[in-house]
Amino acid sequence: MNEKKLLVVDDDVAYLNTIKKILIKMEYAAEVAASAKEALKILEQEKFPLIITDLDMPDIDGVELCKQIREIDSKSIVYALSGYITEYDTENLEESGFDGYLFKPAKIEVLKQAIEGAFDKIEP
Template sequence: MKEKNILIVDDEPSVLRLFKLFFLRAGYNVLTAESGEEAIELLEEEKILVFFLDLRLPKMSGLELCREIKKSIPMAIIYAITGYASLFELSDCRVAGFDDYFNKPVSLPVLLKVTEEAFNKIERWRKT
C-alpha cells in the first residue's frame, strides 16, 4: 500500500495540529478538517480509508458524517473520538458504522497502534 491517508475531523484546531504533527512523524499522510462538510469535500479529492472523527462537530454531527462516509466508502475504517458520550450514544456509534470509539483524552501511541492495525486489515482485505 503506497499512500497511507488518514483524515482527522475535529473542531478544535490545536488538537488537529498535534494529531497531524504526530501522524506525519509516524509516516502517514494526514488530512484534517474542522467540519463534516469540509471532510466530504476532501473525500471527493483524496482516496482515504482510515478516519478519526470527533462526534460533536459544528453542523453535521460525527454520526451523520460516519454514515455518509460508509455510504461512499464501505471499506473505510472509522474511529470515533468523543469528549463525552453516554452508553446509548456509543451504541448509536456502532449502528452508524464506527469501528471503534475513544474517549478524550486518548494517548497518541494508542491511536497510532489502531491506525497501524487498520492499514494492516485493509492490506489483508486487498490481498484476498
C-alpha cells in the first residue's frame, strides 16, 4: 500500500499543528507549511499527491499558491481551506484550479472523507 502523503498549508500555526496531529493519528504522512513560500520550497524537493491550503495568507494567498502548485505538478489534488466560502467563491475556486474545498475548522469526519476521496482518485 502506498503511503498516503499530504501537505497542509496554513499561516495559523496552532491550527496547523492540531491538524498535523489529527492526520498522523489517522495514519497519514502529513507535512505542514506555515506559509505559501515555505510550501513552495517543500514542493521543490518533494511531491505530494494531495495539498490542502488556506486561502487567506499574508505572503501569497491560496489562489496564487494553487496556480504555482499547478506549474510544479499538475497532477496533485489541491483543496482550499477557509473559514468563509460563498457560492461565488466556490465557482472561482474551481476556475482557479482547486479540486475542492473544506470549511475551517474542518470537522474530523469531513476532513477524513475529503482526504480519502482524494486518495481514491489518485490510487488505481
